[in-house]
Amino acid sequence: MDKLPREFYLRDTLTVARELLGKLLVCHTGKERLVCRIAETEAYIAANDKACHAYQYHRTKRNEVMFAQGGTAYIYQIYGMYFCLNLVTEPKGEPCAVLIRGMQPVEGTDVLSRNRFGVPFDDLSPAQRKNFLNGPGKVCRALRLTREQNGADLTGNMLHVADAPAPDRINVGTRIGIDYAEEARDFPWRFWI
DNA sequence: CTTCAGATGCTCT
DNA sequence: GAGCATCTGAAGA
Numbered sequence: 534m535d536k537l538p539r540e541f542y543l544r545d546t547l548t549v550a551r552e553l554l555g556k557l558l559v560c561h562t563g564k565e566r567l568v569c570r571i572a573e574t575e576a577y578i579a580a581n582d583k584a585c586h587a588y589q590y591h592r593t594k595r596n597e598v599m600f601a602q603g604g605t606a607y608i609y610q611i612y613g614m615y616f617c618l619n620l621v622t623e624p625k626g627e628p629c630a631v632l633i634r635g636m637q638p639v640e641g642t643d644v645l646s647r648n649r650f651g652v653p654f655d656d657l658s659p660a661q662r663k664n665f666l667n668g669p670g671k672v673c674r675a676l677r678l679t680r681e682q683n684g685a686d687l688t689g690n691m692l693h694v695a696d697a698p699a700p701d702r703i704n705v706g707t708r709i710g711i712d713y714a715e716e717a718r719d720f721p722w723r724f725w726i
Numbered sequence: 727c728t729t730c731a732g733a734t735g736c737t738c739t
Numbered sequence: 740g741a742g743c744a745t746c747t748g749a750a751g752a
């Protein structure tokens with residue numbers, strides 16, 4: 534599989550968020566290789582986006598790795614019990630990122646299912662299959678991504694994105710769960726297949 | 727299909 | 740101490 538190079542991530546965040554759709558997220562954390570097609574993303578951009586953890590370049594312990602160069606994993610804990618995976622974009626010092634909100638399983642489906650439900654995919658109910666990886670917390674749970682992988686280099690072997698054909702058509706809408714972000718609530722920065 | 731409450735702990739002020 | 744880039748199961752329409 535063709536690993537996307539550093540340069541892919543060093544570009545404009547909205548472009549990266551759109552182009553990640555259809556690409557393959559490859560995770561080598563455990564024994565088996567896990568591969569999923571990226572199906573939903575959101576862009577977070579430092580300069581003018583009140584929903585971004587690094588809004589106006591505000592730097593804290595939590596968002597520290599957003600200040601690394603593009604092609605770095607930013608994983609943070611939310612609501613005490615879930616994690617969210619972001620891919621840092623743009624050159625070093627521009628603390629922007631793309632949140633991975635949803636995926637479709639491609640390889641290692643039973644491992645993904647066991648990570649999430651403790652049973653193989655065949656044992657899941659229709660509802661569980663329908664909502665298998667359609668949320669950022671579910672993505673991290675299925676891939677076993679936690680704060681331990683925060684700061685991982687996406688040009689390394691543990692976690693990377695492989696090239697794949699772009700989807701025919703993408704959908705655009707507002708981002709989820711950022712009602713506090715005033716005017717940024719309405720930015721059309723969510724993309725999905 | 728929808729809404730709703732509760733879980734749970736870290737981070738920032 | 741408040742709030743959070745969420746998820747689940749239960750209950751209602």
